[in-house]
Amino acid sequence: MMHWRHLLAALLGILLLLPLAWTLHTAMLGGVRPTPQAKVVPMLSPGERQSLKTYERPCESRKDCEPPLACFFNPRSMWRYCTDSRCMTDQHCSEDMVCRTVETLKGARLLRQCTLVGVRREGEPCADMMTSREAACERGLLCQSEHCGRPCRVEEPGSCPEGFFCREGLDGPSCLPTCEGRACPEGQDCVRLEEGVSVCAQVHGHNCQRTPCPEGQKCSIRNTFSHPNEAWGTCLIRCGDEHTPPCPEGFVCEMKYCRKSCDPAVPNACGPHYKCHRYSEEYAWACEPDM
Numbered sequence: 001m002m003h004w005r006h007l008l009a010a011l012l013g014i015l016l017l018l019p020l021a022w023t024l025h026t027a028m029l030g031g032v033r034p035t036p037q038a039k040v041v042p043m044l045s046p047g048e049r050q051s052l053k054t055y056e057r058p059c060e061s062r063k064d065c066e067p068p069l070a071c072f073f074n075p076r077s078m079w080r081y082c083t084d085s086r087c088m089t090d091q092h093c094s095e096d097m098v099c100r101t102v103e104t105l106k107g108a109r110l111l112r113q114c115t116l117v118g119v120r121r122e123g124e125p126c127a128d129m130m131t132s133r134e135a136a137c138e139r140g141l142l143c144q145s146e147h148c149g150r151p152c153r154v155e156e157p158g159s160c161p162e163g164f165f166c167r168e169g170l171d172g173p174s175c176l177p178t179c180e181g182r183a184c185p186e187g188q189d190c191v192r193l194e195e196g197v198s199v200c201a202q203v204h205g206h207n208c209q210r211t212p213c214p215e216g217q218k219c220s221i222r223n224t225f226s227h228p229n230e231a232w233g234t235c236l237i238r239c240g241d242e243h244t245p246p247c248p249e250g251f252v253c254e255m256k257y258c259r260k261s262c263d264p265a266v267p268n269a270c271g272p273h274y275k276c277h278r279y280s281e282e283y284a285w286a287c288e289p290d291m
Contacts, residue, residue, distance in 0.1 A: 040101065040110045041070045043085040043092070054082045062108050070104040070111055075129050085112035098139070100128055101170035110170065120148045123164065123177040123199075125225040135225045144169035145195040149176050167196060191221050191231045199223065201231040204273035204289070208233050218257075224291040232273070232289035252284040259286035 049055045052066045058081055059071035065082035073080040086092070087099035093114035100115045113129060118136025120126045126143040127135040137148035144167065152159040152166035152175045160166050160175035167176050176197050179190040184200035192198045192209060201223055203210075208219035213235035223231040238244050239253035247258035262269040262276035262285050269276050270287035277288040 040112060041068050041083075041085050041104075043088050043112065044068075049084065052082075056081050056083060062105055068109075070109050072102075072104045072111055075127070076131050083111070087112050087114050100143070102129060103170070115143075120225055122148055122150060122161075122175070124148050124228045125223055127225060142169060142171050142174040144171070144174045145176055145197050146193075147176050147197055147199075149174035151175075165196065188229065191223070193221060193223070199228075199231075201229055203231050203233050205233045206235055208235050222289065222291075224289075226291055230273075232291070252286055254279075254283055254286055259288070261285065262287050 052069060054064065054066045054069060057064075058079065059065050060080065062071050065071050069082040069084055071080060072083050090098050093099050097114040097116055099112055102111050102113050102115075104111055115128045116130070116133050116136040117139045118126070118133035120135070120137045120141075120143075122138075122141060125146055126137050126148045127146065128143045130136065137143045141148040141150060149164065150160075152173050154166050154168060154173045157166065163177060163179070163182065164175040165178050166173050176195075177199050178196070179198045179200050182190070184190050188200040188202050189207065189210065190198055191201045191203060203221070206213075207221075209221060213219045217235040217237055219233070220236050221231050221233045237247065237251075237258040238256060239247050239258050240256045247253050250261055251258040252261045253259075260270065264276045264285055266276075273290050274287045275290040276285050278285045
């Protein structure tokens, strides 16, 4: 009798584990591995949020926020504040949005936020947490490393189509574009972006991957969802701290780098494919890519 009781208990244990095993198996097949919950700020109840004095208060570092809140820069509102996660699954978001993992300050905990479903296709540049659908990926795609891609399996290179590779991201692995070893259309170069991504694009400004920057300067190559087949290159001079010299004449120090100053009243002050722009009244006018 005791033998049968032990056998029955073991069978019940296996049956209880089957739904969990199936859920994990399905998630792995779909390429979506949930971010470890220990690294994610929890989603609080309305009462818990209101009990925290720093909730939705401006912040500069994690020390400015009471646990478990994180200091988060929201690109929609363009300000940094203390907050919790606003979703854990897609069911916590409206029908036109999905729940995604976003970074806060470097090395700090992660947040789960609702972000728009958009029109960007596989391999195209994207941006999460924006106000426009033009910047967001189509449903079913993940925006990782600023490019849309289908979920994939890192251990199976064939899970991505030709011209893509599988890379781990905050919401699980996804397919990212690469043009390494492939010919680009006439007038375009295979431009290396961050985290192993590379795309065929026409480069405006200084193509510092073809002609390296002077010593001490940083090569920056950027592209954006509004111009997926174009990129802007420049050599950046760091500034703004005690270890760096002042910017050269005709340049201003903005966001830690020297940028060419300009007068918005002067037509074409920055040349083709660039514009005279400032982020707010706190900043000086400077030449930026006309993205």
